[in-house]
Amino acid sequence: MLSIKNLHVNVEGKEILRGLNLEIGKGEVHAIMGPNGSGKSTLSYVLAGRDGYEVTEGEVIFEGKNLLEMEPEERAWAGVFLAMQYPVELPGVNNMTFLREALNAVRKGRGEEELDAVAFMKLIREKAELVKLPEKLLKRSVNAGFSGGEKKRNEILQMALLEPKLAILDETDSGLDIDALRVVAEGVNSLRSPERSFLVITHYQRLLDYIEPDHVHVLAHGQIIRSGDKSLALELEEKGYGWILEEEAAA
Amino acid sequence: MITAELQKSWARSLLEAAPSSPAPWLEALQRKAGEAIEQLPPVNRKQEAWRYTNVEPLLKERFQPVVSRPAGYEGEVPEAITPHRLVFVDGWFMPQLSDVALLPQEVTAGSLAEAIAAGDERVKNRLGSVAEPDAHLFTAINTALVNDGLFLHLPAGVKLESPIELFWLNSTDGETPRLAQPRNLVILEPGAEAVLLEHHLPGQGGHYLHNAVSEIVLDPGARLAHYRIQDESEQAWHFSRAALDQGSDSSYHGITLAFGGRLSRTEYETRFTAEGASCTLRGLYTVGDDKLQDFHLDVRHDVPHCSSREQFKGLLYGKGRAVFDGRILVARDAQKSDAELTNDNLLLTRNAEVDTKPQLEIYADDVKASHGTTVGQLEPEQIFYLRARGVPQQRAVHLLCEGFAAEIIEHITVEPLRDQALARLRKTLSQLD
Numbered sequence: 001m002l003s004i005k006n007l008h009v010n011v012e013g014k015e016i017l018r019g020l021n022l023e024i025g026k027g028e029v030h031a032i033m034g035p036n037g038s039g040k041s042t043l044s045y046v047l048a049g050r051d052g053y054e055v056t057e058g059e060v061i062f063e064g065k066n067l068l069e070m071e072p073e074e075r076a077w078a079g080v081f082l083a084m085q086y087p088v089e090l091p092g093v094n095n096m097t098f099l100r101e102a103l104n105a106v107r108k109g110r111g112e113e114e115l116d117a118v119a120f121m122k123l124i125r126e127k128a129e130l131v132k133l134p135e136k137l138l139k140r141s142v143n144a145g146f147s148g149g150e151k152k153r154n155e156i157l158q159m160a161l162l163e164p165k166l167a168i169l170d171e172t173d174s175g176l177d178i179d180a181l182r183v184v185a186e187g188v189n190s191l192r193s194p195e196r197s198f199l200v201i202t203h204y205q206r207l208l209d210y211i212e213p214d215h216v217h218v219l220a221h222g223q224i225i226r227s228g229d230k231s232l233a234l235e236l237e238e239k240g241y242g243w244i245l246e247e248e249a250a251a
Numbered sequence: 252m253i254t255a256e257l258q259k260s261w262a263r264s265l266l267e268a269a270p271s272s273p274a275p276w277l278e279a280l281q282r283k284a285g286e287a288i289e290q291l292p293p294v295n296r297k298q299e300a301w302r303y304t305n306v307e308p309l310l311k312e313r314f315q316p317v318v319s320r321p322a323g324y325e326g327e328v329p330e331a332i333t334p335h336r337l338v339f340v341d342g343w344f345m346p347q348l349s350d351v352a353l354l355p356q357e358v359t360a361g362s363l364a365e366a367i368a369a370g371d372e373r374v375k376n377r378l379g380s381v382a383e384p385d386a387h388l389f390t391a392i393n394t395a396l397v398n399d400g401l402f403l404h405l406p407a408g409v410k411l412e413s414p415i416e417l418f419w420l421n422s423t424d425g426e427t428p429r430l431a432q433p434r435n436l437v438i439l440e441p442g443a444e445a446v447l448l449e450h451h452l453p454g455q456g457g458h459y460l461h462n463a464v465s466e467i468v469l470d471p472g473a474r475l476a477h478y479r480i481q482d483e484s485e486q487a488w489h490f491s492r493a494a495l496d497q498g499s500d501s502s503y504h505g506i507t508l509a510f511g512g513r514l515s516r517t518e519y520e521t522r523f524t525a526e527g528a529s530c531t532l533r534g535l536y537t538v539g540d541d542k543l544q545d546f547h548l549d550v551r552h553d554v555p556h557c558s559s560r561e562q563f564k565g566l567l568y569g570k571g572r573a574v575f576d577g578r579i580l581v582a583r584d585a586q587k588s589d590a591e592l593t594n595d596n597l598l599l600t601r602n603a604e605v606d607t608k609p610q611l612e613i614y615a616d617d618v619k620a621s622h623g624t625t626v627g628q629l630e631p632e633q634i635f636y637l638r639a640r641g642v643p644q645q646r647a648v649h650l651l652c653e654g655f656a657a658e659i660i661e662h663i664t665v666e667p668l669r670d671q672a673l674a675r676l677r678k679t680l681s682q683l684d
């Protein structure tokens with residue numbers, strides 16, 4: 001599904017990703033862990049197509065297409081979804097309007113019929129129920145004045161609505177209380193399918209208790225320096241990153 | 252630069268075209284306005300209120316004041332939202348195009364000229380008492396040439412269920428551009444309530460000057476919601492000044508949405524005459540293509556316990572320019588005043604420009620007052636967020652602009668008007684790229 005080869009990325013002239021390789025197959029769940037500032041969000045933004053990230057080397061192939069050549073909206077239509085670490089507030093833009101706009105834009109981009117207001121209302125109620133997002137938040141401006149946890153739930157709601165092929169969750173668990181974490185994880189699990197892949201960025205094993213990853217990677221100074229199965233996450237939880245960084249330095 | 256000579260000769264050319272005073276009792280007021288014209292300083296950049304507002308091209312044009320009621324109107328009259336529709340052409344009330352039959356008997360809504368001619372005491376008492384004739388050149392001209400416009404009067408305790416809707420249209424003979432200069436007098440007696448909607452439209456006109464002055468008297472406990480959509484033609488000059496006299500516990504809720512005009516100047520002047528009154532002024536302006544949107548507010552808290560809220564937002568594009576001049580004065584005795592003023596501007600292009608000047612003058616010590624202005628661009632991360640959700644770039648920009656404007660439009664309580672306003676905004680946005 002996704003193939004990242006030797007990806008080098010500069011931000012403001014500074015190299016953040018330095019030859020990153022990652023292969024994600026259909027239906028797989030990959031977790032990325034790594035110290036603060038190691039480049040996890042940078043990777044997620046590059047995949048989503050945000051401006052300001054200069055790819056100096058390498059390639060990203062998504063479903064046989066060169067992802068890096070696509071506009072952000074084209075990536076969304078193709079099935080890439082990024083739940084952001086810091087969801088953006090859109091004052092004055094009604095959440096319901098936004099969700100409908102996004103859904104219909106994506107449907108149109110995928111060559112599907114747009115949903116009318118009635119069908120949309122039915123769908124959004126269903127999805128909001130799935131992530132336990134109170135209906136009053138649908139009537140407010142997008143993320144404006146939402147609590148941290150509400151913002152994250154709103155991200156998962158968008159994911160559930162847009163039904164991506166590849167969902168990238170950048171620290172969706174941070175800022176969530178214990179119950180919200182379970183709700184979000186259940187939301188993610190209900191979307192797991194043989195057709196859909198996940199890239200879950202997190203600092204904590206806790207989320208991975210709910211969303212069991214097929215592969216766990218450690219990202220440090222711009223590279224994947226260790227990959228393993230879910231036991232790697234447990235090991236990291238116990239020992240921290242120090243030992244891997246040391247082993248890497250020794251190698 | 253405009254000289255005193257240019258200003259005087261321009262004004263005289265308009266005054267000469269006018270017939271004698273419509274009523275002897277009005278002569279004193281008109282004479283006062285005529286004298287003011289001779290003495291007023293020129294409206295040029297030496298005056299703070301005109302510093303960024305260049306009306307020199309206007310004063311180099313000739314206009315024909317419309318001094319009698321047009322015989323008819325060839326154009327189409329837009330559909331009204333409400334049963335109470337008053338249509339004005341070139342500033343004149345057109346009874347045959349209007350519909351006031353369903354208004355309660357005790358309500359007066361119609362032609363000011365008729366009320367003047369009939370010597371209506373309510374008009375005699377109040378006309379010219381709220382708006383200073385000599386505020387500046389354009390108010391003086393309006394006063395000197397006073398003829399028709401709206402006269403609206405609600406007796407004590409009358410609460411109208413449906414809004415009253417005004418349409419300002421223009422006609423043309425294809426030759427000298429016309430001057431419409433309506434004078435409006437709105438009186439709400441104690442406890443009366445009304446909603447007034449105004450549409451400023453080109454009608455058949457393209458190139459014209461609209462110079463309106465409204466005097467609004469709110470007696471104790473009266474409430475008026477007053478929504479205006481200014482959608483003049485792109486060649487039109489638009490001036491409108493609303494002067495408010497607010498009694499105790501009265502409330503005024505004014506919104507102006509200014510979309511049109513080559514140069515459009517909107518002025519509000521509020522005086523609180525007794526405690527407990529509140530005044531909310533809101534506005535949205537969109538401006539591009541070498542046009543100017545100009546807003547001037549002058550809110551005076553002279554008495555204690557009044558509140559005012561001013562919220563204005565501007566969307567600028569192309570080479571659009573805007574001026575926002577918002578002044579709130581809290582006099583020494585006006586304790587417990589509550590005043591808040593904001594002006595936010597969104598510049599969609601590099602060439603757009605805004606001069607914003609909030610002025611809070613506070614002489615009382617126990618008040619709540621604040622002001623804030625912003626001038627900014629759309630946030631790239633907001634655009635990215637929308638695009639990452641599949642919304643194309645251009646549509647993302649539109650949604651964000653709509654969101655910005657929504658914070659004004661959402662305060663319109665008349666739903667069909669709110670929808671019209673949004674549709675009108677979308678029209679502007681769709682022409683952006």
Ligand SMILES: Nc1ncnc2c1ncn2[C@@H]1O[C@H](COP(=O)(O)OP(=O)(O)OP(=O)(O)O)[C@@H](O)[C@H]1O
Nearest residue numbers: 011012016034035036037038039040041042043085
């Ligand atoms: N716009 C920017 N300008 C300058 N430096 C940036 C910018 N964006 C990211 N960086 C830098 O790139 C590095 C990687 O940042 P990134 O946000 O990808 O880290 P992260 O792994 O997601 O960290 P965290 O776990 O704290 O979320 C950091 O050193 C950060 O300061």
Ligand SMILES: [Mg+2]
Nearest residue numbers: 040041042085
């Ligand atoms: Mg991060």
